[in-house]
Amino acid sequence: MTNLKLIACGMGLPKKVVTNEDMAKTVDTSDEWIYTRTGIRARRFCDEGESNFTMALEAAKNAIAAAGITPDEIGCVVCATFTPDYLTPSLACLLQLHLGLSEDIPALDVNSACTGFIYATTVARGFLDQSDREYALVLGVEQLSRVVDMTDRATCVLFGDGGAAAIYKKSESAAFDSFLGAKGSTEITCGGISREIVPSPLWMNGKEVFRFAVGAMYRCITDLMERNQLTWEDVDHVVCHQANARIIDRCIHKLKAPEEKFYKNMDHLGNTSAASIPLAIAELEEAGRIKAGDKLLLIGFGGGLTWGGALITYGGK
């Protein structure tokens, strides 16, 4: 099967920044409580005129421009999201319409909650393998402010909105591996959505999910490294789902891993579910901290319960 390399990313973030102090004006909480338990200081929330789709469109346009390709070169579009504007058409089909992508390519949404970007990457690899085209457009996008109960302090302080897109290119030589897992569970649930009404908002068993997340992260990293015979010398960046700084720190400690290789951005974006991994890669790219040939471990875990790991190579622009 064809390997992929990631050649460029793009972000689509809402403008409104909501700090912990802002949250404390509406629910009984404090910056101190939120920051010490999660590492989060602020998040973005969509405002009037912004939505899952607008973030996705901006992210996709930025990624296509950064990759220096034209939309008709794209062989598939796969969007990881569980908060789309519409259940149908899918976000992927909306992007196909608005970006002018070819009509004869697969376009679909993947719902694997916070592991979504790893699932979407794996699906895109399968599609590209059967395509004459060279490029895949893969997104992680969430408008979690739409499904969170803003009066429930146990959840509303944790999440944020955002989207990011990645352009993958077929590559014979790039190191690539991915694996996925799931264990059906209702420890994290979210009911149906509409524009105005949330029949049953996002809920989770925080303590159980914390335990699961540390275990899943540890397993994904050790499995990926063993399967690909990697040492820490071979790994340039570890990009984990940005749920909570304490989950990542606990895992670094358990693995005795080099802390500086683990990127964190939940301090200013909160937990953006499927968007968190591509947003983190896009930030690394924007900061000039990632170079052609770098090897990244991507680690996702979350609702489902699902988990997944990917070894990818950054190809540069």
Ligand code: COA
């Ligand atoms: N501000 C202040 N107090 C809060 C609060 C908030 N935002 N949210 C909950 N509390 C209170 C609780 O009501 C409870 O009070 P009580 O002891 O009087 O009943 C107390 O803080 C402790 O609550 P608890 O839920 O036990 O806290 P915790 O230490 O487990 O931390 C999480 C809560 C959510 C931060 C933690 O469980 C966690 O990070 N879980 C993983 C969640 C996650 O990342 N999920 C996404 C995975 S994809």
